Amino acid sequence: MAFHHAQHSHSLNQSLSELNGDINVSFEFFPPSTPEMEQILWNSIRRLEPLNPKFVSVTYGANSGVRDRTHGVIERIQQETNLVAAPHLTLVDASDEELLELAKHYWKSGIRDIVALRGDLPAGSPKPTRFAVDLVRLLRSVADFDISVAAYPEVHPDAANAQADLINLKRKIDAGASRAITQFFFDVESYLRFRDRCVAAGIDVEIVPGILPVTNFTQLKRFAGMTNVSLPSWLHKQFDGLENDAGTRQLVGANVAIDMVKVLSREGVKDFHFYTLNRAELTYAICHTLGVRPKAV
Template identity: 45%
Template sequence: MNSLKELINIKNINLSFEFFPPLDIHKDKKFWNEIKKITYLQPKFMSVTYGANNGNKTRTFNFVQALKLYTKINIAPHMICVNEEIKTLKKLAMKYFRNDIKDIVALRGDCINKKNNAKIYARDLVILLKKIEDFNIFVAAYPEVHPEAKSFQFDLMNLKNKMDSGANQAITQFFFDIENFLRFRDKCVGIGIKKKIIPGILPIYDFNQVYKFCLMSNIFVPTWLKKLYFNSDDSIKNDSCIGKDLAINMINTLYKEGVYDFHIYTLNKLNFINSIFGN
């Protein structure tokens, strides 16, 4: 299969893409050429990750500005509230709003220590942002339960609380079991969540890297998927053929189930991502 265009009219789906800030946003011409190709897909928005503990907070803001200027597309920076002071969060939110950034992905973020030492949570950040300005707020959802959640129901109610507190939409953690997502979507409807739940899709470029993410984040990896990689020729794995076909099949299957919005976690592998969509 060459690309998703062979199966779906791309105009019939809403796409968004997540990036992390490059080390030097001005030097990598190839990166910006690939970004330009992604704009041909007319994404609804692009999100940018925020490094709470690795020193790239300034890079996030600079990249958000550069991306908005270059693409003219809505940019949704991540805002992390763990280990942050309220006044710092207010200052950053107002800075974004003054620079015409009105979409925010509101997250708690990872605690520095293994023990949960968070002072405020994503719901608190949602409330804070809505008090400052009428931001369009995205929050995280977990089809296979957040690793720190007491139970599935607890996690589900936490999502509902975030939505009821002012979040406009949710983006899910990535997953590979489509049935898990569809059951989660039904459960959301069942407890009164009427706002959009956007599935997060992570195309596999490097299986070993993604598998580590899964182990850290409580993400189910189906046996068939592990066998597919472990039993495949190295040249096929390195060429990312499997990951490309998997992403195409996931989006196509979800589309047939009435899902028309997809958030793509790019890991900045933009040439690979563009190949999935036939760019």
């Protein structure tokens, strides 16, 4: 048996050490609604800043109060950190004129990166007449922004079918988007199949996997139900019995995310986008394990 282990020792050790930091990361935050949440957000931003992400994005709500908070976070990131700030921008609840003004304001204030989304429709809304592709075109008409758009390995809940969803993504890329960031997922095969279909459809930009480190499985089930994301049976088993054990949930969640990134990295993925939920601990630990470390001074 010792001989058998010796034969495999190289591959075993290699699998533990193969991720040596040659990957790119980006992080998503959301605007805080209370002073306590603001403190948590800024602690997280400060903790993750030394990892030198490609950019950090800040989500955007459909009502003006949340929009203002988004702008406030973006401006403070720009003024107080070395991070590249990428605001989310949506069509919901804003006219083309308002969006043009906002895009011009962002460009003048030094913002070069934007995440362009249609946005979630308020309950009872009529069918949308404007889509993310229209927002990409609008942004391109203002300036040469670096634009990220959303992709859905398990199909957008509003899409007629997977092919229609893929055609819509190609339109967004053809209109001038630089990359697609996926909805979070846990079925790695679904991402890899989706990436193959993107290549076959002539989509030639990076399809960046969105990674959601899980600490609260009950909350995750609610998120997944709203976004058409399947939760594999193995994931249910991982969190089974941990409802009242937050510490172990953290370890399990980190382990799941690290395993996913290792598999995806072996498949040639170089860029990863982390949905931090404004908490740094798990994302920092995952990045550290993957070899993404602060630069030595």
